Amino acid sequence: MMKDLVLKNRSYRRFYEDVPVDCQTLRDLVGLARLSASAANKQPLRYMLSCTRERNALIFPNLAWAAYLKDWDGPPEGERPSAYIIMLADKEVSANFNWDAGICSQIPDQYEIVFVLAIGKPKEKVVIDPLGPDGDIKYWRDTDGTHHVPKRSLEDLIIG
Numbered sequence: 001m002m003k004d005l006v007l008k009n010r011s012y013r014r015f016y017e018d019v020p021v022d023c024q025t026l027r028d029l030v031g032l033a034r035l036s037a038s039a040a041n042k043q044p045l046r047y048m049l050s051c052t053r054e055r056n057a058l059i060f061p062n063l064a065w066a067a068y069l070k071d072w073d074g075p076p077e078g079e080r081p082s083a084y085i086i087m088l089a090d091k092e093v094s095a096n097f098n099w100d101a102g103i104c105s106q107i108p109d110q111y112e113i114v115f116v117l118a119i120g121k122p123k124e125k126v127v128i129d130p131l132g133p134d135g136d137i138k139y140w141r142d143t144d145g146t147h148h149v150p151k152r153s154l155e156d157l158i159i160g
Contacts, residue, residue, distance in 0.1 A: 007128070013066050013147070014079040015120030021083035023051040026119070029085065044093035046111060048086040059084050063116060068138040081118035089114050131156070 026049040034043070050056050060081075065074030075081075088111040107113070126147045131137065139149045 010122075010126040010149070012118075012120075012122040012124060012126065014075045014123040015081050015118070016123050017078050017080045017082050017120065019082060019121040021051055021119050023049060023083075026051055026083055026085055039094075042094045044090045045114070046088040046090050048084075048088065048107075050084040050086070051082070056081065056084060059086070059116070063118075066139070069141065072141075079123055080120075082120040084119065085117040087114040087117070088112065 030047045030049070033045070033047075038044070050059055060074075063074070066072055088107065090110060091112055092110050124145060124147055126149060129148050129150050131150045131152050137150055137152075139147060141147050
C-alpha cells in the first residue's frame with residue numbers, strides 16, 4: 001500500500017485546468033498537514049490557498065516549471081493547475097528556515113515562501129525509469145509527451 005502511494009506521488013506539470021479543486025479540499029489538506037510533527041512544536045508554517053482562476057492567474061507567472069526542459073516555459077493556458085497551496089514559514093515564530101522558496105511574491109516580510117504546491121487533475125503521463133549507464137538524472141519528455149523520471153537503483157542508495 002505504501003509503495004502504491006509513493007508511486008502515485010509524482011510532480012505533474014500539466015493539468016486539466018477546467019476541473020476545479022474546491023477551497024474546502026485545500027482546507028482539509030492543510031488540516032491534515034497541521035497535525036504533522038513540528039520541531040520544538042513551534043508550528044511555524046502558514047498557508048495561502050488559491051482555488052479561483054483570478055487568484056491562480058496572479059500566482060502562475062511567479063513560478064518556475066521543469067528546469068531541465070529548457071525549451072518549455074511551463075503549462076499553457078488550459079493546462080495550468082486549478083489550485084495552489086503556498087506554504088509559508090513564519091519567521092517571527094522561528095527564524096531558522098534554510099529552504100529555497102523558488103518564487104518571489106509580495107507578502108509581508110514576516111513570511112518566507114517555502115514552496116508552492118500546484119494542485120489539479122493531472123493531464124500527463126509520468127513514468128519512472130532506471131538511471132541509465134551515463135548516470136544522467138535529468139527528467140525528459142518523449143515524442144508522445146510522456147514525462148520520464150530516471151531514478152537511482154536501491155543498491156546505489158544503500159551504503160554498507
